[in-house]
Amino acid sequence: MKHFIKKGIPLRSTISLLVITAILLTMLTSITSAVQVNRTSLTDNYLNKNESYAKKLASNTDELLITMQNNLKAIASISAREDKMDAQMLDDLFLENTQYFNSIVIADNDRVVKARSPRKIGVSPGDRLTSEQSKMAVEQKKPFISEPYRATTGRLIILVSVPIVDRNGEYKGFVGGSIYLEEKNVLSTMLKEHFFGDGSYVYVVEKNGNLIFHPDKNWIGKNVMANEVVRKVVSGQSGSQRVKNTQGKDFLAGFAYEPRSSWGIVSQTPYQVIDKPLSHLVARMLLVSLPFLLLILLLGWWIANRIVKPLHTLAQFSDAATQKLVPAEHIPDIQSYYYEVRLLSQSVKIALQSMNQDLTHLRNEVKIDELTGLANRRAFDDVMATWIENNVPFALIMIDIDHFKLVNDSFGHMVGDEVLRYLSRLMSLISSEDDLCFRYGGEEFGILVKHCGLGRAKDLADRLREQLSITKSPTGHSITISAGISAFPVHGRSAQQLIMKADEALYQSKENGRNRTTVSKLGG
Incomplete structure (x- = not known):
């Protein structure tokens, strides 16, 4: 009796699908590799750029602090020579330093104010300064940069001071220059130009992790020690790394330590800025690869067809031969360059000729x-x-x-x-x-x-x-x-x-x- 074989998937379709899959996987691997390499390169570039930038700003800050302290030393020298600083003279000296300080105060060794400029800053000559920072300036009797603190006026202030010493080397008090952190000040003037359209920005922290400069003034004075980069920079380290800030946002940060003030300067860029160039890269690769992809697909289909065509012819004939007797002279002569196809064709011929003889004999007998x-x-x-x-x-x-x-x-x-x-x-x-x-x-x-x-x-x-x-x-x-x-x-x-x-x-x-x-x- 007849034995029927269920038809499966044609070999031509299988080979064509295999070729297409191999090409698409190769293309996908190439694009994935290119994206990964460029992602790493862009990440390293932003990290290096931000680290260099932070170091440059740290150097600029150090030079700025030296200038500020030198200017205060000059005022201290004048004050040491004068028994009583003329108010107008101090106003003139303050005008020469308005780009550095929001106010200047001269106090004796009992922290009693001798002069101040501008005149409406909340303290007057004869007032005694009570802040811990003024006490430290008197106790240390040397150049001093304070931590941020709230003055009696309610302002968030950093005090930069130098001692006043007379000709005999006797300590007479100090000259203090104040930086109002929540108002326009020397830091904001220096750093405000370092904002970028891609979301990059710079911020500065003092040694306890409190922000003394930030483009968003609402953050000034807040402690951000939870940020890993902040912990590193206030401990005296400089470098770069990818980091999540205290709000959970992803940044590529460069940081540098400024030893004179113990401040840390951080320049950072949102991590997602690298997505746009990577998207452009993928689009360009697809656009450039498309003609070659189509050409390779056509070539692959042609090669698959050349391989499968003789096998397909042989399979169709074998299927038809199972339905009825086929004379030996009607068996197709399969021409192919492939050894396996030639061998299979010859074997089919021999098998069909034998089957024809057997079927003829069987029909006569059965x-x-x-x-x-x-x-x-x-x-x-x-x-x-x-x-x-x-x-x-x-x-x-x-x-x-x-x-x-x-x-x-x-x-x-x-x-x-x-x-x-x-x-x-x-x-x-x-x-x-x-x-x-x-x-x-x-x-x-x-x-x-x-x-x-x-x-x-x-x-x-x-x-x-x-x-x-x-x-x-x-x-x-x-x-x-x-x-x-x-x-x-x-x-x-x-x-x-x-x-x-x-x-x-x-x-x-x-x-x-x-x-x-x-x-x-x-x-x-």
Whole structure:
């Protein structure tokens, strides 16, 4: 009987898909690698740039502080020579230093104010300074830069002071220059130009982690020691790293320590600024690669087609050859450069020639039904007799096409023959290699199911019947069948008994409305 092989995925499609997948994966790998390399390069560039920038600003700050302290020393020298600093003189000196200080105060060694400028700063000559920073300036008796503190006026201030020493080296007090952190001051004037459109900015912290300069004035005076970069820079380190700030935002930060004041200067850029150039890079790579990609895809498809075409021809021919005998001279001569294809083609030729001889011999011996390709009545009788003689258990399924005369009358005998072949193919498809599908005569068929009980035989018949009812036949519509089943030895020990029982069950299926399977009753 015929053995049907389910068709799988064509080799041509598989190779083409493999080529396309390999090309796309290669392209994806290249783009991913390029993006990763450029991401690393951009990250390093921003880190190095911000570190260099922070170091430059630290150097500028150091020079600024030296200038500020030198200017205060000059005022201290004048104050040491004068018993009493003239208010107008101090105003003139302050005007020369307005770019550095928001106010200047001269105090004696008891922290009593001797002069101040400008005059409306919240303290007057004769007032005694009470801040801890003024006490430290007197105690240390040397140049001093304070931590930020709130003055009695409510201002957040940094005090830069130098001692006043007379000609005899006796300490007389100090000159203090104030920087108002929350107002326009020397730091904001120096650093305000260092803002960028990409979101980069600079900020300054003192040794305790408090902000003394920030582009957002609301942050001035707040402690940001939770920031890893701030902890490093106030400990005296300089460098760069990627960091999340106290708000959880991702930055590429460079930082530098300014030892004179113990301040830390940080220049940082939002990490996401590198996304835009990376997006442009991917777009350019795709645009440049597209023509080459299309060319490679076409070339890959052509090569795949050249490889597969002879195999496809051979497969189509082999499929057709399983349906009918093919004369040896009709076997195609497959031309190919590939050794495997040539060898396979030659093997198929030899196999088909041998199969043709075997099939011819088999048909002469077994008598295959020419219309359907199934075994005929003679083969059925011989196989049944052999199985009964050898006590091989089996079931007999007798099948009849419902209303087959109507098919011939409505569509003609040629279509009727196609319906018979259609049923034969489905019978062969659902049966196993040990079973025998046969044409009993006319529109009546049968299946001898080896080593089978009534339950399995009924399942097989129902599966065939259900498949026919949901599939279009050559008429354009589905057909139905009726079936009857008997089994050896439960329904008899002769072929005649078994056929009679199966025919009775088949007739019962017809009587009960057709399109059904009936199993012969035991003992009937």
